[in-house]
Amino acid sequence: MSGFHLFQALPDGSSDFDDKPATPANMEQDVQYKPLRLEDGLELVVSHNKKSMQYVATLILAVNRLKKPPTHCSIELCSDILDCLVEETIVKTIVNFDAKNAKYIRSDSETQFALNDISNKSIILDSGVMKLQAVTLQGGDGDCRVNFKLSKFYTFPAVSCETVLLSINKYNLSSSVNGGNAELTLEMCSEENLKNINNDMKLQRFLFYKRAEGTHTTFESVSCPGWFISTDEEEHLSVDMCRLDAQRNRNFIMT
Missing domain, CATH: 2.80.10.50 (Trefoil (Acidic Fibroblast Growth Factor, subunit A))
Structure with a gap:
């Protein structure tokens, strides 16, 4: 599979993704945070990396293109990847009453x-x-x-x-x-x-x-x-x- 790129698994063989390697700098820029107010003093913050999610989508398409059904091992691998990409953090804010x-x-x-x-x-x-x-x-x-x-x-x-x-x-x-x-x-x-x-x-x-x-x-x-x-x-x-x-x-x- 020398020379094979994941974007070749797409139906039209094209890619909307750039070939820049993921670095700490551009990864930090791509990370988005969505705070959700649960109650006074308690927030749920969901963070995700858009570029990494695109890579996962490409990986899934590549598996489909190769006509090989995902094995139990590959399913676990994808699940682990998704768990790493979506992180839920409970943030307890302490409000000092004034x-x-x-x-x-x-x-x-x-x-x-x-x-x-x-x-x-x-x-x-x-x-x-x-x-x-x-x-x-x-x-x-x-x-x-x-x-x-x-x-x-x-x-x-x-x-x-x-x-x-x-x-x-x-x-x-x-x-x-x-x-x-x-x-x-x-x-x-x-x-x-x-x-x-x-x-x-x-x-x-x-x-x-x-x-x-x-x-x-x-x-x-x-x-x-x-x-x-x-x-x-x-x-x-x-x-x-x-x-x-x-x-x-x-x-x-x-x-």
């Missing part, structure tokens, strides 16, 4: 509830200093508990938990840093201003990430990442913010 550039749009969903910490202390309001406190209530004192209203926000880009606004009557819970520590306060704010919160760190102080695990729920500050609404083990102490390593109760039960 609260500064996030958008928060308030939904119409609202929930009324009361809170107990895991020591069964109820949350009450000391109206004299406008601070929330955690107290163990006796049988007839249930009316002293604070009734919260929870409003949900749509977050863009999406996060794996709920973004919420917590309010008591006309006051909203907010968190901000003071002297290196985050503090929980009650503030009044226009409902109009809290409909959409876009790129405004000042208004993000009213937002919390709500995460539930079983019957326990935590509330993490959006404007102060790593700080959680918490209660002390002692009675009649203020509800405030704490970090994960603090000796305070961060888990609540919504009732």
